Amino acid sequence: MTDRRLRRMQALSPFGVGAIVDMLGESFVAEDVTRWKGRRMTLNAPRVAAHFGVDELRLPPAHNEGRLPYYRFPQWLFCGACRTMTHWSVRRERAGKAPHCTHCRRGPQLVPMRFVAVCGNGHLDDVPWTQWAHSGGGQGREQRQCGRPELQFEHLTTVGGGLESLRVRCRTCRAGRNLSDLTSPRALTRIGIRCRGRQPWQRDSEAVTCDQTPVVLQRGASSVYFPDTGSAIDLPPDSDWVTWGGTAARVEQNPYFVLLHKDPEGPMRDNLISFVAEQENVTEKQVVAILNDRLGATVTDADSETSEDLAEREWKALTNPRDEHHPDDRFITRPTPFPAPAGHGALEPVVDHLRQLISDIILVDRLREVRALRGFRRHTMDTRIPADLGARSSSLPAVEVYGEGIFLVLDEDNLRRWELQTPVVRNANTLHKRFTGSMHARWIEATPTPRLILLHTLAHLLMRQLAFDAGYPSSSLRERIYASTPGADTPMAGILIYTAAGDVEGTLGGLARAGEAERLVTTVAATLAAARWCSLDPVCRESTAQGPAGLSMAACHACALVPETSCTMGNVLLDRTLVIDDEYGFMRDPLAELIAAQAGMA
Template sequence: MQALSPFGVGAIVDMLGESFVAEDVTRWKGRRMTLAAPRIAAHFGAEELRLPPAPRDGRLPYYRFPQWLFCGTCRTMTRWSVGQEQPGRIPRCQHCGRSPQLVPMRFVAVCGNGHLDDVPWIQWAHSGGGQGREQRQCGRAELQFEHLTSVGGGLESLRVRCRTCRAGRNLADLTSPHALGRINFRCRGRQPWQRDTEAVSCDQAPVVLQRGASSVYFPDTGSAIDLPPDSDWVTWGGTAARVEQNPYFALLHTDPDGPMREQLISFIAEQENVNERQVIAILNDRLGTTGADAGSEGSEDLAEREWQALTNPRAGHHPDDRFITRHTPFPASTGHGRLDPVVDRMRTAISDIVLVDRLREVRVLRGFRRHTMDIRIPAHLGTRSTSLPAVEVYGEGIFLVFDEENLRRWELQAPVVRRAATLHKRFAGSMHARWIESSPTPRLVLLHTVAHLLMRQLAFDAGYPSSSLRERIYASTPDSDTPMAGVLIYTAAGDAEGTLGGLARSGEAGRLVTTIAATLAAARWCSLDPVCRESKSQGPSGLSMAACHACTLVSETSCTMGNVLLDRTLVIDDEYGFMRDPLAELIAVQAGTT
């Protein structure tokens, strides 16, 4: 899982005083292991999804970066090279008697096009002006990283000095936007592990950032749920599996339109005791050509496919299917004690409940961005077939469908429209618009907030760690042909923790009423109210309103939108909150028992 994020391709990793950057998937070592998910691979524009190698099968390569290191004792700077690397040994200073460990410089050069490089320390040291000879006059640059005790704190107290010609310059202006441009340093258009022959032309001006800054690396990840028929056992474990394992199928898959096509199909059908149409169907499915062109699917198409599968559970399942869902009766109006009046009001908001007993989620690292996020660098930098890093996880969940008719009336109310329009205006000019694919509509903000409130409550009721819960929001746009209004709360983990059964069980009739009632009660009050509830701008770029860590925000790993586009008042406000009627009944019940 961590091979995708936070230690995915392009990420800088600090470990035991050393610093490395993860190389792209074309440089992965060891046995090639792929994930059987052709439709999902085609959706993400890849020919195959590649699993990170297990420790016994290979390794993920990491490149030492920054290459400029310094000694904490004598302060001598050294540019480390690949040729100096020795397996199992750390870089040590060659100028000190005790050979202490060398420390990586904490500054790196990045550009908006995603390129990463070392800071040109030699040029910087010789650009001080009036402190010594020019760089072209210094035949041999030996640098020293000094701490000036005569100067106060900050970057002014740090200086890089040439020991040969005595030229030097402090770091006061190093992080200014045009600092590297003024010393004529241009972006080299590559990643640290790439050769100069792999560089591309880049017109972006690099800037200097601390290597641990959050803007140095933005992973671009995506996920999809494995849906029927791909998730059916008969597809991945039955006939299809036998056909794929046939030695002739590899030849057919490599050259599906070659002169041997018909003969290969005939051989496979005869050996596996299937008809030729089945072989062709399996081949087309593995090539990603069955039905609609999966490679042209957008995020909305993927969401619609998942919506259709979730809202239409099948009657029967094989025990080994990877997508098992079932309808659950909506809680009856009686049998809930004091909460009986609340249930009737819940029916006006929630129209259907589906329990997901098992699902398989495929998570993919499409690439990464840096600094201004202008361009996405793909996780596969090779020129041949496209592979993307991916992992598969299994889990369970609860799917809530909201009443479409009531929701349409609600999202036309003037206060609702105004609040959503404010968020939409801020979102359009923010950095989040570069990676969040959904535009903030009243429906999206409402469903997203409900998902967060439910996750916070389910973390208590289902017994799962809050960071293991995830959300999927199904919110159609006004011009969509398929109305969608649903929330899937699920857990997906790389081991058995994701399928313990506690989450799906929380969606059963006997427990769901209590869960929703507790969610509304918790959402009504925030420890930071009235400040939080009356806030018109919270979070990055003001992309949330009444939502803070005390009431609505969840773990970063749980949210698909970076904990923004949230507004608690759209759920519980006395005037325009979508859940105001069941909340009012709940308040009345609580008042009657006091």
């Protein structure tokens, strides 16, 4: 049988804790971090871990270092030949072996049932097929009268397609029921089934009280699993070589520092600090700082840091590039002039207007991003289940990726004047009202202001164009939106478009190069030209509600949507008119000059 292997990145998403994984005709669910086996590997990112509220960030083990526990689910299986249903158990598992039918002579591989029971509090369970088969009655029998139920999953050839043609029947008492009502909201409640309040891999002793009504969904339905992921960029001073690899690494390897780390408040503390400082030729303050960093007692109040605080820290680091960098730093930025002083030809009038709207361009030659899986939700997303269900553990699954990007900053004065226009405020208020009452508000940590919608839409338009100009596939580009709310102490209006890979060497540099002065003007002009006309216009441009819950306006797959891996907001809160509308679009002036230039060249 083919080996069941996943890449380390896949263990975070899309096959992270709580996700159902279909592989080689089998179906599994990923267990929580507490049950991970093998050598314990953590990421060196104490400030990021503190931001997520945990003590450590755990790397999924590589295939040669351990294993990720995946629990066979659903446990109800059936044979495609004889249609006999089998309730599997952990005791019957054999390493690397798939379940096979014991009722057939040839023993074909068993197939997992395609329905599961979920609730809005995030719990997952098998469909109670025994109770379902007996709930329809059969020759006057009820479930309590059948001592040894043996089930069979039948396909009725005398009935048309759909769930009516499928039936679960008890071979012992001949009771049976088709699946026509199985997916109705109260199907399980009517037969006396309540949520057991646990995940499939948990024991009954680990269950919690749950008042939700379970519903039956297909195991591949999108609402069975909503991962809750978060990410943070490694920033100075943590990203500096002197902190993570230079002096800090040397100090950490000192045997006296190892003793100090084991007992940081012991009677020998001062002497050990002195010994380390003398042997490694550093100051005692540096030793204490490294010790505090490794213990998680950082100088910033990271334990109470919110998503807004994190965005503000990243904004300050991005907008204040350093003059010098060590080549091994994990965060390397440099400013670039925008636009270039000359050489734009027919685009010169366009450049004059872009100069007024875009204040700064920062090239990010190297960055390290830490991505963590905080937990997951199911069905109506009422409750988030943490990725670590252990009583004493405090860790989250995480991976690190290295890459590059372009950081674009809009002019604050022009943006503030634009935000006050009546059509702009009207569109933003409409989306804000829809967003407040939607399921998306439970996981999107953003406020739909005119600024946010503009920046988000512009990021999507740029990513679609950069996929051509920079040579990266569109699914590998990602966005980070920096949009301050009205009255914020630090005004923010920026877009970071970046790409990252699991290799420590990062990516090839094509994206950062696309942001250089002589290239970016052409890219922005091409972006505006492409956004001006959608193949679904005028329907798309005049639309007031598109996408889930109507949370976008003029934005569709033909003009503004990007792969789900690229967007931080699930491809909602988009409106192309805020960028290119002739009356109130933020980029209307450079777009008008671009149209005139194109007409002159025709």
